[in-house]
Amino acid sequence: MKAELKTTPLFNEHKVLEAKLAPFSGWFLPIQYTGIIAEHNWTRRSCSLFDISYMGKFVIRSEPGKSNLEKIVTINLAKMPLGSCRYGFMLAEDGGIIDDIVVYKLKKDKWMLVGNAANAESDAAYLKRHLSKNCQFEDVSNKLGKLDLQGPFSRNVLKRIVGEDISRLKYYRFDYFSVLDEEIIISRTGYTGELGYELYLSNKNIEELWHLLLKDDRVKPAGLGARDTLRLEMGLPLYGQDINRQVSPKEAGLERFVDFSKDFLGREAIAKKNIKKRLSCFAANSRRAPRQGYKIYSQEKEIGVVTSGSFSPSLSCGIGMGYIDLENNKIGANIVLKQDDVQIEATIVNKPFYKQGSVNSHKSQVISHKLQVT
Numbered sequence: 422m423k424a425e426l427k428t429t430p431l432f433n434e435h436k437v438l439e440a441k442l443a444p445f446s447g448w449f450l451p452i453q454y455t456g457i458i459a460e461h462n463w464t465r466r467s468c469s470l471f472d473i474s475y476m477g478k479f480v481i482r483s484e485p486g487k488s489n490l491e492k493i494v495t496i497n498l499a500k501m502p503l504g505s506c507r508y509g510f511m512l513a514e515d516g517g518i519i520d521d522i523v524v525y526k527l528k529k530d531k532w533m534l535v536g537n538a539a540n541a542e543s544d545a546a547y548l549k550r551h552l553s554k555n556c557q558f559e560d561v562s563n564k565l566g567k568l569d570l571q572g573p574f575s576r577n578v579l580k581r582i583v584g585e586d587i588s589r590l591k592y593y594r595f596d597y598f599s600v601l602d603e604e605i606i607i608s609r610t611g612y613t614g615e616l617g618y619e620l621y622l623s624n625k626n627i628e629e630l631w632h633l634l635l636k637d638d639r640v641k642p643a644g645l646g647a648r649d650t651l652r653l654e655m656g657l658p659l660y661g662q663d664i665n666r667q668v669s670p671k672e673a674g675l676e677r678f679v680d681f682s683k684d685f686l687g688r689e690a691i692a693k694k695n696i697k698k699r700l701s702c703f704a705a706n707s708r709r710a711p712r713q714g715y716k717i718y719s720q721e722k723e724i725g726v727v728t729s730g731s732f733s734p735s736l737s738c739g740i741g742m743g744y745i746d747l748e749n750n751k752i753g754a755n756i757v758l759k760q761d762d763v764q765i766e767a768t769i770v771n772k773p774f775y776k777q778g779s780v781n782s783h784k785s786q787v788i789s790h791k792l793q794v795t
Contacts, residue, residue: 424447426444426447426448426449427447427448427449427475428448428449429448429450429472429474429475429566430474430566430624430627430628431472431474431566431627431628431631432449434628434631434632435450435451435472435642438451438454438642439454440452440453440454440642440644441453441454441644445475445538445645446475446537446538446539446661447538447539448475448538450472450475450644450645451472451642451644451645452644452645452646453643453644453645453646453647454641454642454643454644455641457644457646457647457650457734458650458734460641460642460643460644460646460647461643461646461647461650461651461734461735462734462735463572463641463643464571464572464613464615464643464647464651465572465573465615465651465735465778466572466573467572467573467574467639467640467641468570468571468572468573468574468575468578468637468639468640468641469570469571469572469640469641469642469643469647470568470569470570470631470634470635470640470641470642470643471568471569471570471571471642471643471644471648472567472568472631472642473567473568473569473619474565474566474567474568474624474627475538476535476536476537476538476541476562476567477520477534477535477536477537477538477540477541477544477545477560477562478533478534478535478536478560478561478562478565478567478621479533479534479535479536479544479545479548479558479559479560479561479562480527480531480532480533480557480558480559480561481531481532481533481534481548481552481556481557481558481559482530482531482556482557482558482559483530483553483555483556483557484529484530485498485499485532486499487553487555487556488552488553488555488556489551489552489553489556490532490552490556491683491685492551492684492685492686493511493547493548493551493552493685493686494509494510494511494522494524494534494685495509495510495511495512495670495678495679495680495685495687496508496509496524496678496680497680497682497683498524498526498532499683501524501526502526503526503528503529504526504594504595504596505526505593505594505595506523506524506525506526506593506594506595506608506610507523507524507593507678508521508522508523508678509521509522509523509524509678509679510522510670510675510678510679511536511544511547511548511686512669512670512685512686512687512688512690512691513666513686513687514686514687514690515687515690516669516670516671516687516690516691516694517665517666517667517668517669517687518660518664518665518666518668518669518670518673519540519543519544519547519666520536520537520540520543520544520547520660521536521537521658521660521664521675522534522535522536522544523535523610525595525606525608527606533561533606534548535567537660537661539660539661540660541560541562545560545562551686563624564623564624565621565622565623565624566621566622566623566624566626566627567619567620567621568619568620568622568627568630568631568634569611569612569617569618569619569620570617570618570619570620570634570640571611571612571613571615571616571617571618571643571651572613572615572616572617572639572779573615573616573779574639574640575615575616575617575618576588576616576618577639578634578637578639578640579607579618581637582600582633582634583598583599583600583607586598587607587618590607590608590609590618591609592609592610592780593608593609593610594608594609595607595608595609595610600620600622600626600630601622601626601629601630601633603622603623603626605620605621605622605623605626606620606621606622607619607620607621608621611780612648612651612652612657613648613651613652613655613778614651614652614654614655614657614773614775614778614780615651615778615779615780616779616780617780649729649731650731650732650733650734653729653730653731653733653740653741653742653774654733654735654736654740654773654774654775655772655773655774655775655778656702656742656772656773656774658673658675658700658729658742659729662713662728662729663700663728663729663742664700668700668744669687669690669691669694669696670691671691671694671696672696672698672699672700672744673699673700674699674700674701676691679691696747697746697747698725698744698745698746698747698750699744699745699747699750700728700742700743700744701725701742701743701744701745701750701769702740702741702742702769702770702771702772702774703717703740703741703742703743703756703758703767703768703769703770704733704736704738704739704740704767704768704770704774705738705739705740705741705758705765705766705767706738706765706766706767706768707738707739707765707766708732708737708738708739709739709763709765710730710731710732710739710740710741710765711727711730711739711741711743711758711765711767712727712730712760713727713728713729713730714726714727714760715727715730715741715743715758715759715760715763715765716758716759716760717743717745717756717757717758717759718756718757718758718759719749719754719755719756719757722749724745724746724749724756725743725744725745725746725749726743726744727741727742727743727758728741728742728743728744729741729742729743730742730743730758733774733775735774735775735777736774736775739765739767740774741758741767745769750769751769752769752770752771753768753769753770754768754769755767755768756768756769
């Protein structure tokens with residue numbers, strides 16, 4: 422018997438807005454409202470609001486050295502300032518990626534981990550298995566809502582609600598702000614390449630905040646379709662497609678989020694592993710979009726496989742990511758993407774595809790998924 426799909430506290434709001442809803446990672450979620458391209462372009466030009474309450478969220482109450490959290494994640498927690506968040510991984514013993522996560526340092530003895538919806542249950546089990554018995558662990562995935570406000574006007578929109586204090590948040594920093602008589606977490610983070618914020622608050626207030634934000638004419642709702650094309654234009658990987666249990670951070674080109682100066686689960690395996698493939702970006706020479714599973718060829722030789730692909734609304738061409746053999750993985754190389762009778766000529770390129778995002782204009786670097794600030 423199929424498990425019933427979960428819904429976020431804003432499910433009825435999505436229906437009122439006549440969103441197109443579809444299953445995703447065990448949830449019934451909005452894919453689009455007015456259209457993927459329209460929502461994508463609005464995010465790049467103005468400001469979009471995403472319901473991301475389905476993400477896995479976990480709180481650990483203990484210092485990382487005592488809780489064993491330092492050995493569970495690839496980030497160096499000892500070097501993290503209070504009020505900062507970092508992108509990293511939880512790995513299996515063989516170096517495969519259990520999940521990619523963002524870690525928040527709430528206090529020196531209180532930490533929050535945010536992971537992918539599809540992995541929420543397995544992440545919780547993994548953490549319980551490896552955390553020490555003397556720490557407090559709480560799965561707050563179904564208690565804590567999450568809204569993402571993304572776009573060049575997001576800061577000005579939030580100023581109306583929380584005041585000028587929002588301007589002090591630097592990239593990959595967070596703080597508590599009083600909203601609707603609740604102290605909520607707002608972090609200057611996102612998955613779109615634009616200036617943006619992620620807001621964590623109780624489910625009881627999320628509907629009111631949703632309405633409050635949408636009252637601003639600069640804000641429109643956006644669904645998972647636009648979120649996917651926005652992240653792909655930035656070359657940001659998606660768990661379950663571009664990264665998974667079978668690949669290591671090295672193969673994904675994300676080893677800079679692995680601190681080899683400390684001990685962690687999977688460290689020995691990935692330090693020794695010689696990689697034979699690497700995740701790469703490619704742009705089509707036409708508007709045709711590659712899709713997941715297309716084979717990648719160089720002069721009739723199969724050299725890899727597409728993991729993510731779409732039409733790029735910002736660049737007006739097909740773009741994608743995929744794993745390519747190291748010997749053929751060269752920037753500027755011409756490749757062909759094939760499936761059945763479909764053939765798409767493309768070129769291997771540097772990421773990000775889209776380089777005009779408002780995050781850059783606010784003196785931040787956009788290099789990779791939820792980029793760590795040093």
